[in-house]
Structures are given as structure tokens and as C-alpha cells.
Amino acid sequence: MKNTNTASLLADLREGRNLSTQVQSQLILLLSGPAILAQLSVTIMQLIDAGMAGSLGADAAASIGLVSSSTWLIHGSCTGAVYGFSVQCAQAIGAKDKNAVCLSRQGLYLVLAIGLLIGLLGILLSPYIPVWLGGESSILSDSTKYLAVFCLSLPFVLLNSWAVQMLQSAGNTRLPSLIQIVMCFLDVLFNYLFIFIMDLGVMGAAFGTCLAEVCSSLFLSYHVLFKDPFLKGSLKPHYTRTSIRRAWQIGLPASIEQIITGSSYVMFTRIVSSLGSISIAANSFAITAESLCYMPGYGCAAAASVIIGQCSGAGRIDLQKQMAWRICRIGVFMMTLSGVAMFILAPYLMGMLTPVPEIAQLGIQVLRIEAFAEPMYGASIVITGILRGKGDTFWPAILNLLSIWCVRIPLAALLSVPLGLFGAWIAMNIELNFRGLIFLIRLKKTFSKDSGMKTNTM
Template identity: 55%
Template sequence: MSLSAGRQYSLIFRLALPAILAQVAGTLMQLIDASMAGRLGSLAAASIGLVASSTWLFSGICRGVIFGFSVQTAQTIGAGNDELAARICRQGLAAILLFALTFAVTGLFVAPHLPLWLHGEPAIQSMASAYFGWWCLFLPFLMLNEWAVQMLQATGNTRLPGMLQILMCALDVVFNWFFIFQLNLGVAGAAIGTGAAAMCTSLYLAWFTLVRSPFLSGHHSFRFRKETIQRAVKIGLPVSVEQLVTGSGYVIFTRIVAGLGSISVAANSFSITAESLAYMPGFGIASAASAIIGQCVGAGRKTLTRSLAWRIELAGITVMSVMGIALWFLSPALMQLLSVDPAVQDLGTRVLRIEAFAEPMYGAAIVATGILRGKGDTLWPTIISLVSNWGLRIPFAAAMTGYGLPGVWFAMAFELNCRGLLFLFRLCRSFPKDRIASSDSTQTENTGPAAA
């Protein structure tokens, strides 16, 4: 039976929609934290915004470890070796818990000094330290949740992770309300609420992955195996380096913004949170792409892999273009939701409308990264991110500080457009269009991706 273009798009969106919901849910948790803490005033919001880039840096490096195992899991399932996939899954769990615990301890030691290193104003330093310290304490549960989501998506199961991430958002609201306002813990309560919500969902997802998943359950060893670790390092190390490059770039970007004052820091933080609602669909599609492409590569279906790669990329650009248009029109409402300060609202709206023009090419970069990771190509995304972030965004943003926060965000929007073009060029080299069969009728469908 042939896998027509229509069936390919059906497969893409059937897997991508729950993954999008999972990504949006994760972003909503940031939105919930920012919005509820924002009720405490601009200083509280600025304290979260000051350390937000550092939380992305820590979690991003840990995600590289997860990718090192989840890509292997997807490819092994595609090759029909479920027993090996289950062993790889367990080795990934052991690895990510080891890394997460190490980073959690490191973060607890760093927390008292981090706001000072980032040039935060004295009025927000203690709140920022408290938020970062509590966030680090719950990092193992946040990464356990990420591990389970990635592993289940590698099997083609995106529905359950999506539903549980939505539940996590609901729990976050309840826990935040309790810790921030009922126990009067302020900004620290936002981090505790998020961590408590992640703890609840991560434990269930981990249980389901190890006990109930048709592909990954069973009694298997958690012992590290040389060949798996070598492959994980080959795949995951470039991803961790990429996240280090991107995350450290965000830290420096935040430090640049910190020199513009607390209003700019708060507006920058809220705007990044609001914008993330626009690009989370791109990350959802990219997450599904890694699973789909990984399984196709494992099954050895080269022509189908190329065809799906370009159709996923087109879908990602299209969805992100729509989100860019929505961001332009909805930015005033989003900023009013996040902040009660008119100055923050006005500044945030201005920079969000600048960023709206970057969404299509940002989507191209995000989705292409997911496609390349599914293939096992994690080196080139790292190189592109390094060149784009440190060669373009940081120096250009520093040069544009004279124009305030809008100038800095113009630099970011320009860099994202350039990054998207670079990723499209890499995708052309990895999946040349002229090699794709003009008709999919030559494709013989056996099991295809697991979710199919």
C-alpha cells in the first residue's frame, strides 16, 4: 500500500498535534509563573526574568543527554528491535538523573551569586536567587518529565504526554496559587509550584514508560553499555553543546538587557514568555519530526524519509507564519495578561511586533533541527547555532542598546531570520529535493512509523 502525500501529512499532524499541545503546556507553565508572580509587581517579574535564561541553559544541556538516547530509541524501534529500545530507554533514565542531580547541586551553590553576576539590580537579587535555587531543587523531576515525554514520543505515543502536560499546567495554577498567595512565599512560591506540578506528572509518566509502554516496558537492565553510550555521546554531545551555546547566548543577552533597567528586564522577560506561545507549535512539530524521521531512518526507508522531511519542514514554516500573524495582533492582550504595569505592557507590545516578522524563519530553524536530530545529524545544528548566536546576535544586540529594548529585539529578529536560512541550506544538503521520487507510489508501506 502506497504512502501518499495526503497520508504523509495526516501522519505528520496526527503525531505533531499532541506534541504541540505538550510544548504549549510547558510554555503555559512559564506564562502562569510570570503572570501570577507579575501580580506582585514589576520587581517580582524582573527577578524571574533575570534568571530565566539560566534555567534554559541548565535544562537545555540536560535535554542534550536525553536526545542522545531518545533518537537511538526511535531508530531502534523503527528497525523492529523493541528489546534493545527498552534497554536504551533505561540507560537514558540513569544518565539523565545523574546529570540532573549534578546540575541541581551546582545550581544550589550558584544561586546566591547568579543575580550579581548577571548585573541584576539590588532590589531583585534576593528574589531571583530564591527562584533559581528552588527551581534547581526540582530539576531532577523536570528532567524526568522530559525524559518520559521524549521516550514515549519516540515510540509514536504523543497523546499521553500531551494530556499529562496539560494536566501539569492545571496543577501549576493550583500549586502556584497556594504557595505564592496562601503561604506568602512570593517569587519562590512560583518555582515551588512549578516543581510540585512537574513532580506529580513525571512520576506517572516514568511509571507508564517503564511498565505499560508496548515498546519500552519489561524487566531490562539499567546498566550502561559501551556501544549505547558511545552512540549517545555522538548524538547527544553536539545537542548539549548547541544548548550550551544557545543558552549561554541567552544569558549574555539577558545581561545586555539588564543594563537597560528593571522595566526593560520585566518587559523582556514577559515578551519572551509571550513569544514562546507562538513558537511552541514549531517545537511540537520538531519533536514529532525527530520521532518520525528517526523511525524511518531505522527502517531504512530513505526516499520516504526525504519526502517526509520536506513536508514536515513546510508544515512547520506554515504554522509558524500563522503564529507570527497572531502574535502581531494579540501582543497587546498578552502583555496586559502578564503585567499590570502600563510601561511594561507598552514596551512588551512593541518588541513582540518586531519579533512577529521572525517567526516563519525561526520555525524553519526549529523544525529543521528536529528533522536533523531524527537522522542523527546533531553536529551541524550546533555549528549553525554557534555562528548565528555568537557571531551575529550578541554583537549586533550589544551594538543596538542605544535604541533601547526595541533595538536589542530587532537584532534578535534579524539573527533568527538568518538562522532559518542557514538551516534551510543544511536541510537541502541533507535531503536534496531532486532525489525525491516524483511519486510516492513506489513506496511500499509495511509498518511505517510506529504511530502509523
């Protein structure tokens, strides 16, 4: 019987063998399944932090919610360094080029340097950021502590991202998912220790997550450096002008995209913060609960980056278009199911996160608004992964800038005045549907030049 595990299917892709429609779908699911679990585990960690800290009261929940958008911005602004080299690794592996080892080392040292630099800057700014965001005086101290601990852990957060992306670029999505699940259990253990046993409150939630990230990042990095068949080898980076230039071309737009997205979350939080602590907490919990629903999109995006990247390296231009549209359809279908589930389960999700009825009820309302945006949001997420696999990070940055800052933020500022948090999330719903549409248009244009090429399926 023919072996149909992930490694063998990717080997067939690299060797130029035919892949039937069924086999293509199988490869997508084999790669996206573990990637979904990995993304889900990260979101569960956020739920753990929010739920355990939320049990301390509305102020504790709001203190984390106030700076959560800032942590996304800080982390996101640094991820370009990861993508700049992980995309090159996937393409090198597809081309059967041993330079993947050197590329992964270059990414490692750059990520650590950026993590230390940005982390230190974040610690210095942590007392001021909650004030700039308009937080109430009762939550400023806890917000500052939570943000400072996050910035302290940033080198390990980025190291974890580097290891996950490198393993995924080599086609190994299973190990990162298993370790991220273990990280969730460690997060629960450490959070309980720091929040309740050591009585550190909100700062304890940050310490718990920090220590869990350290454990995960060190284990996965060891596997990349010494165990993975495509990536193990010398620790010397062997920098080359070509790889640095290519990393800059891929990584800079990717970081700009994340800055565009992250800064919009900060601005959105600033809009919401004027509505009071109940709205801040409900907004934070709803975003965390919603993030459970778009994990299928991110899982498919991770699979897309691997498949499209290795297709590109192997010169399988014929297969790229087929796989791109197939991944997109699968991702949108999964996200549609997630939207339905979110609409139905909204009361249970909010009930897990907060015991405060006012916060829970407001969160349920906005989650049900957002459920109708999940399919098109899924399209934008998956297409970002597809374009990234091709080495195109420029257009996702441009489209996100157009959609978020020209549609979401102005509408949220306008609608939140008469409708409160309800109006802000209506604006988010409109923008996510618009974003999905323009990403689909971009995907069609990207592959239109291949429309006349011969396909290569059985």
C-alpha cells in the same frame, strides 16, 4: 475501512508500505498536534508563573526574568542525555529492534545522575548568578530563591523530559500532551497555595512549578517503564559500548547546541539588564508571550524526530526526504500564522502578564518586531528536529553557534545602546531570519544525495 490512527500509520512506515501524500500529511498532523499541546502547556506554565508573580509588582517580575535565561541554560545543557537515547529508541523501534527497552533505561539512569549533579551545583551557585547577571539589589534575593528551587527540582524536570521524549520516540504524543495539560492545572493550584495562601511570593511560584513537575514526571515515567508496548520491561540498563558511544555522538552536540543557545540568552539578558528593571521585566514577559507562538514549530520538530528516526531505523531512505520537506513546509506555514496572531494579539498577551503600563507597552513593541521573524525561526526549529531524527546533532550546534554568537549578540550589544530594548529585539529579528536561511541550506544539502533515488509514494 482502513485504520488511520497514529500507531497504524507508523506501523505501515516500519513495514515498508506505501504512504500517499495525504497519508504523510495526516501522520505529521497526528503526531505534531499533541506535541504542540505538550509544548504549549509548558509555555503556559511559564505564563502562569510570570503572571501570578507579576501581580506582586515589577520587582517580582524582574527577579524571575533575570534568572529565566539561566534556568533555560541549565536545563538545556542536560538535555543531550535525553536526546542521545531517545533518537536511538526511535531508530530501534523503526527497525523493530527490542533493544529500545535497554536504551530507554540507560537514558533514565544517566538523566537522573546528571540532574542530581548539576542541580546541586546550581544550588551552590544560585546566590552568585543574579549578581553576575547585573541584577539590581532590590531583586537579587528573590532571584536567588527562585533559581535555587528550580535547581532543586532539576532531577524531576529532566525525568519529565526523558519520559516525554521516550514516549514520543515510540509514536505516543497524545499521553504526554494530556499530562502536560494536567500539569498546568496543578501549577495554578500549587502556585496559588504557595504564593498567596502561604505568602511565599516569588519563591512560592518556584515551589508550585516544582511540585507540578514532580507529579507529571512520576506519572509519565511509570507509563514508560510499565505500560508502553515498546518500552516496558526490565529496569536493568544493560549498558553496551555501542549504545554509549552513539549516545555520546548524538547527545554531546545536542547539549553543546543548548549551551550555545542558553548562554546566548544569558548574555542577551546581561545586555538588557543594563537597561533597568522595566526593560528586564518587559523582555522576560515578551519572551514568554512569544514562546506561545513558536509552539507549532516545536510540535512539528517533535513529529519530525519520530518520523525521520523511525524511517531511518526501517531503512526508508526514500521516504525520509519526502517527509522532511513536507514537515518543514507545514511547520513554516503554522509559524507564519503564529506570527500574524502574535502581531494582532500582542496587547492582550502583555495585558495578561503585567498590570504595569510601561512594561506592557514596551513588551507590545518588541513582540510586533519579532512577529516578522516567526516563519524563518519555525524553519530552523523544524529542521533541527529533522536532523536530530537522522542522528545529526552536530550541524544544528554549528549553525546555532554561527547565527547566535556571530549575528545576534554583537548586533544586540550595538543596537541596544541607542535604541534600548527595541534595538536588542531588532537584532534578534535579523538573526532569526538569518538562522532560518542557513538551516534551509543545510536541509537541502543533507538530502541532496538522495535526489536521484526512487520515491515511494502512491
